[in-house]
Amino acid sequence: MERVAFLEDSSGLRVDCLLNPETVQVTRLAGVRPRGVADARLTGAGLADDPLVFTGGGRTELVLDLLFDTDLVEGPTRPQDVRALTRPLWMLAENSATEHGWLRPPLVRLVWGKTWNVPGVIVAIAERFDAFGLTGSPRRSWLRLKLVRVAEAADEAREGFADELAAASTPTAAPGSAVVATGDGSATPGHSGVRFDLLAHDALGSPLRWRLLAEHNRITDPLAVPAGTTLAVPPLAAPPTADATPGGGQP
Incomplete structure (x- = not known):
């Protein structure tokens, strides 16, 4: 059974999530901005809207809500602190890679079953803890992270989305079986x-x-x-x- 996982491209490191996301929110921001000069926007008294500049590209963001709980971990190595489970995801948001001499977060790939395979970088992560023990160690975590898809050709994005939908809508068992x-x-x-x-x-x-x-x-x-x-x-x-x-x- 496939859980959602994050694969780091350079090292092959796999970070498995304890449970699949409670929710996934996908946002697409097109390459559009208001037209302006150095210190102000350009507009006109007779215009209903500000003039726009179409820059191309854009930005695709995915926000995932994840649950981690030490009580759901099987085996003798069950951690006492849920941060032992979530720390690898925090590290994927650190500037641990280098590109053209500049530090950057590592390239990761969100993989979930047959229908999600998204390359990107983790740009934000937040965590809420509860179920604290006597020593103050949290046993449960509600974690939210934002993944921004890396640049790819529009044709590749369109074909990839079509493949995901085809996989999602094709059952492997026939009705009545x-x-x-x-x-x-x-x-x-x-x-x-x-x-x-x-x-x-x-x-x-x-x-x-x-x-x-x-x-x-x-x-x-x-x-x-x-x-x-x-x-x-x-x-x-x-x-x-x-x-x-x-x-x-x-x-």
Whole structure:
């Protein structure tokens, strides 16, 4: 089962997230700015809007909300402080690479399942802690980071987006067949380790259709589906809408 991960291009370092994002916000800023001179904008009394300069290019930003919790870590090496899990992401926002003699954050690639593969740099990161222990160490973290896509040709961006949509809308199971729930080894009390959103991707072509899969199989708690459960694949209904991951909540 594929979790969202960040791959550092130069070293091959992989930073896995404990859970997939609660939300992803994508913003596109076109290469447009007001026309002006050195110290002022140009405008006119008869104009409804300021004149614009079309500079080309632009900026694509992705904001991800991530949850980390030491209680969800399996094995004897469970950290006592959640910052041990989130520190690698903070380091990806440091100026640890060099380009043309200038320091810069390393180039990373956001990879999530079959439909997200975005090259960029992490330009901002913020973290809110809770569930503090007696020593003051936080065990849970709500982390938000902003990734800015690196420059690429417009044709490449368009083709890449078309490939992502094709992968997201192509189920691997036919309606009327079945998929088997497989655990990812992260079973905890109240969570079986089955990634229901990825089951929905395999059965219905998109992780956003997890509610449809759950309702068709009369499942009230997708987080508690035991590994090995066989689920019937329903016929596709309306296209999926942006929704939270099963069991997810806003930080």
